[in-house]
Amino acid sequence: MMLDTPETPENAEDAPAEEHGDHGHHADEPSYLVYGKEKGFASFLKSWLITVDHKRIGIMYLISVLLFFAVAGFTAIYFRWELMTAAPDVMSGDTYNKAFTLHGGIMVFLVIIPLTPAALGNFVLPLMLGAKDVAFPKLNLASLYVYWAGAALLVYAVLGGGFDTGWTFYTPYSTTAQGPITWALLGAFTLGFSSIFTGLNFIVTIHKMRAPGMGFFRMPLMLWALYATALTQLLATPVLAITLLLVAMERIMGIGIFNPDLGGDPVLMQHFFWFYSHPAVYIMILPAFGIISELVAVHSRKRIFGYGAIALSSVSIALIGFLVWGHHMFVSGQSELSGVVFSFLTFFVAVPTAIKIFSWTGTMWGGSVRFNTPMLYTLSFLFLFLIGGLTGLFLSTMATDVHLHDTYFVVAHFHYVMASGAVISFLGGLHHWWPKMFGTMYNETLGKIGAIIIFLGFNLTFFPQFVAGSRGMPRRYHEYVSEFEGMQYMSSIGSFVLAFGLVFVLCYLLHALFKGKPAPDNPWGGVTLEWETATPPIEHNFHHTPVCVRGPYDFPEIDESLGNGHH
Amino acid sequence: MAHAHADDPNRPEWVAHFFHSKEQQLSAAKFGMWLFLAQEVLFFSGLFCAYVAFRWMYPETWLSGADQLNKWMGGLNTLILIASSFTMALAVRGAQTKSPTALKVNLLLTILFAGGFCVVKYFEYSHKFHLGIFPADHYAYEGSTGLMPIFFAIYYCLTGLHMIHVVIGIGFLSWLLFKTQKGRFMDGNYAYVENVGLYWHLVDLIWIFLFPLLYLVK
Amino acid sequence: MNRNPVHHSAGAAHADGEHHEHIAPLSMYLGVFGALAVLTVVTVGVSELGIPQPYSLILAMIVATMKASLVVTFFMHLLWDDRLNSVVFLGTVIFVAIFFALTMTDLLSRDFLNPEMGNYVMLEEDKARWNECMETKTYDECRDKLPRGWSQANPDAVDGHHGAEGDHGAEGDHGKAEGDHGKADDHGTKSDH
Missing domain, CATH: 1.20.5 (Single alpha-helices involved in coiled-coils or other helix-helix interfaces)
Incomplete structure (x- = not known):
């Protein structure tokens, strides 16, 4: 399914005077992956490390994030192995506590939050906007280095004995427990700034650097999603920063703001924490919505159903996300009235989310759906996220939450939304943009097999956890009553399948990276601007400023007015 | 690298290759700074929220807490900070009117006022330390009642965090002064001056609320 | 989605050059x-x-x-600036307001539906005032002597704090009162209280 890149001769004339340096074909210039290579390896490496090119920064983010994903994954396998049996046989309780904290902390702060915005988003955002870079390229690089610094602090905390507070750092345990918790707090504090820098950059880039002709309502939905994500990153993360700073100060100096002995209030800490961490859930899921919107439209060959509704629902999810944090605190000692208010407000999140799911399904209806790898991930996302979303309603109902709180039901719920939301959609997006990123095609058959293994492994891992949780299996226990052994055993087997699926995907993608067939400029027939440039893109993305002449989903074969006919 | 723009005679040297025009670059820089300030406001809001929470929980402690603070010193510092904001605004005006002398003099005055703020704060802090008024756990002052440690925890966190911002601000201002001395900012590219100015006004803004909340209200 | 007039999202609007510089x-x-x-x-x-x-x-x-x-x-310069920057500033104020409002909703209503819940700390002065009142009057008449958020259904809960004061002797003189830790359910972490 090959399409020519749209020709826009008259509009290129209209665009202001930057259209110099048109040297004909893209092939004249080396791609972003290789420029600087001719001067030897050391200077090539340096050209990567001090680059301000958003594409290279995105790739470096991708590598770093995947590295930590592997660490967190192995940790998960390790404690799933322990959980296969009811008795504690593989590790001590202490190690188990540290292992799940490590898994949660790494997955949240080091993997899922930067996964789609900072890795994929950095790569595609300026390309989709038709810009030559983000608004502040040096800040973008700084964000990566701050990420590495924060990661180093967290790694230091892990190597220095580990910490077992859970990723939430709840007081009073986090202020009284022994161990390198202060370093972990400072690590998460630092990582917050990396996230803020990325968000700030994206907001400015989207506001100020859209290609000529691209109004807000002509942006691809991925950009709307990244915009909503960036708003959340910018406005919520500073509150986490001050919270973690206060907890660290509590440990260092005993300032007492969260210490009830001195008149402080530990529930206040949870308010501060969830003011960030609930919106952070949307930092993880909104980019996923963006990816799915792209994938579902491009691979169904149909204009997206309800463009405006999807675009605005992203922003409204981001905003409503700031009003609902108290549903994490129904049993924390928060007032019952607050609980009722938060429970009520939480249901509102379901509305824009349902609008999205409905619109995606509507997009596929009557489209020419291609069942390729990105589409399989999309379908898998729709299925998994629907389960995750609907079980969220049980948990936002205060009365049922009191029963289900801190059980495996919650664990299963947030893996269905977070892991399916962020990881499955990321994998779909990675396969979708892989040809553009690396200029090679992966093996489609292996891709489909990988997607199916991951889908099956995922369900086998987490579905039994819903059952175990609703029957009362508490989370964070490494030794449990034997009734739950069957469910836990299934879940562990599922996690091994899931891990195998992920390793399988990694293997064929690495093979594709080095041995894959060269990819054409536009393998999927997308009409957003990133498909108009070379594959892989040149250093400055476009030879001339591209001009946006049509909506992001006006595929030629469905839009008669563009006259390209059918394929 | 700015291959696409190399031969545009109307394009100033300092416009980065990925911007269409200098207006785009300047408005992006300022918009970015405003977003950064939004982030700063929310960063401080955590402490202000703790202030509101504990003030509501322990109203009498808060009233007697304000008695421990020297409102004349706080008022003096408010005036100093307002004056520094004024000179900062004039410094930006100096850059707008392309007057290096106005820029330099006003930056220098701003730094001096900021230094003055730090000196007054130093006397305030050292007086409290002398009395044994330390944050929470280390609180050792015998002459007060109520939950004073928690009041002073909030006091030290708020003013301390603000102080850190003042010190960082002095760093930025000195850097601006140094660059002005080298002849920069006179070519219309004064986004740095404007943005440091915005930052400095925000530091002032936070103090404008901090001062009555901590020192005056009783 | 027809062709719009081509213009730069930010550039063309200010094409007259010195537009954004307002020298007051x-x-x-x-x-x-x-x-x-x-x-x-x-x-x-x-x-x-x-x-x-x-x-x-x-x-x-x-x-x-x-x-x-x-x-x-x-x-x-918000008066002369791009309106967008004012939107950012006012938007920030709104988010701070959300943060304050919902957090304070909790603190202000801890005893609203459940009178046994209150705030954690009762000052020595408050206790003294309460006890003095209770010597001559009934419980209901003394309720307003309780600190905010502390409308215990059971007056014994207040008296109960006297017993605990001894534990706090070292710090007692600046009025740190006993925290009612039982009210804070440290779910999800392993509380050592």
């Missing part, structure tokens, strides 16, 4: 500085008058908001 007269800056100084003197002066509690707070906050508005509008 010196006199305006001086006037704003004067107003800020006067308002500072006023707010310190008013605090000397001894206006009773809620009104002095409201007054001080009104003055502070006026000062802040002056700084934002004139010193920070």
Whole structure:
């Protein structure tokens, strides 16, 4: 399914005077992956490390994030192995506590939050906007280095004995427990700034650097999603920063703001924490919505159903996300009235989310759906996220939450939304943009097999956890009553399948990276601007400023007015 | 690298290759700074929220807490900070009117006022330390009642965090002064001056609320 | 989605070059500085008058908001700036308001549906006042002597704190009262209380 890149001769004339340096074909210039290579390896490496090119920064983010994903994954396998049996046989309780904290902390702060915005988003955002870079390229690089610094602090905390507070750092345990918790707090504090820098950059880039002709309502939905994500990153993360700073100060100096002995209030800490961490859930899921919107439209060959509704629902999810944090605190000692208010407000999140799911399904209806790898991930996302979303309603109902709180039901719920939301959609997006990123095609058959293994492994891992949780299996226990052994055993087997699926995907993608067939400029027939440039893109993305002449989903074969006919 | 723009005679040297025009670059820089300030406001809001929470929980402690603070010193510092904001605004005006002398003099005055703020704060802090008024756990002052440690925890966190911002601000201002001395900012590219100015006004803004909340209200 | 007139999202709107530079007269800056100084003197002066509690707070906050508005509008150029920057600033204020409002909803209503819940700490003074009242009056008459958020259904809960004071002897003189830790359910972490 090959399409020519749209020709826009008259509009290129209209665009202001930057259209110099048109040297004909893209092939004249080396791609972003290789420029600087001719001067030897050391200077090539340096050209990567001090680059301000958003594409290279995105790739470096991708590598770093995947590295930590592997660490967190192995940790998960390790404690799933322990959980296969009811008795504690593989590790001590202490190690188990540290292992799940490590898994949660790494997955949240080091993997899922930067996964789609900072890795994929950095790569595609300026390309989709038709810009030559983000608004502040040096800040973008700084964000990566701050990420590495924060990661180093967290790694230091892990190597220095580990910490077992859970990723939430709840007081009073986090202020009284022994161990390198202060370093972990400072690590998460630092990582917050990396996230803020990325968000700030994206907001400015989207506001100020859209290609000529691209109004807000002509942006691809991925950009709307990244915009909503960036708003959340910018406005919520500073509150986490001050919270973690206060907890660290509590440990260092005993300032007492969260210490009830001195008149402080530990529930206040949870308010501060969830003011960030609930919106952070949307930092993880909104980019996923963006990816799915792209994938579902491009691979169904149909204009997206309800463009405006999807675009605005992203922003409204981001905003409503700031009003609902108290549903994490129904049993924390928060007032019952607050609980009722938060429970009520939480249901509102379901509305824009349902609008999205409905619109995606509507997009596929009557489209020419291609069942390729990105589409399989999309379908898998729709299925998994629907389960995750609907079980969220049980948990936002205060009365049922009191029963289900801190059980495996919650664990299963947030893996269905977070892991399916962020990881499955990321994998779909990675396969979708892989040809553009690396200029090679992966093996489609292996891709489909990988997607199916991951889908099956995922369900086998987490579905039994819903059952175990609703029957009362508490989370964070490494030794449990034997009734739950069957469910836990299934879940562990599922996690091994899931891990195998992920390793399988990694293997064929690495093979594709080095041995894959060269990819054409536009393998999927997308009409957003990133498909108009070379594959892989040149250093400055476009030879001339591209001009946006049509909506992001006006595929030629469905839009008669563009006259390209059918394929 | 700015291959696409190399031969545009109307394009100033300092416009980065990925911007269409200098207006785009300047408005992006300022918009970015405003977003950064939004982030700063929310960063401080955590402490202000703790202030509101504990003030509501322990109203009498808060009233007697304000008695421990020297409102004349706080008022003096408010005036100093307002004056520094004024000179900062004039410094930006100096850059707008392309007057290096106005820029330099006003930056220098701003730094001096900021230094003055730090000196007054130093006397305030050292007086409290002398009395044994330390944050929470280390609180050792015998002459007060109520939950004073928690009041002073909030006091030290708020003013301390603000102080850190003042010190960082002095760093930025000195850097601006140094660059002005080298002849920069006179070519219309004064986004740095404007943005440091915005930052400095925000530091002032936070103090404008901090001062009555901590020192005056009783 | 027809072709729109082609223009740069940011560039073309300000194509007249010096558009964004508004150079305000010196006199305006001086006037704003004067107003800020006067308002500072006023707010310190008013605090000397001894206006009773809620009104002095409201007054001080009104003055502070006026000062802040002056700084934002004139010193920070929002009056002449791109409207977008004002949107950012006002949006930030809204988010801070959400943060404060929902957090305080919890703190203000801890005893609203469940009178056994209250705040954690009761001051020595409050306890003394409570006990003094209870010597001569009934429980219901003394309820207003309790600190806010502490409307215990059971008066024994207050007396119960006397027993615990001994544990706190070392710190007792600055009035740290016993925390009612039982109310804070440290779910999800392993509390060592």
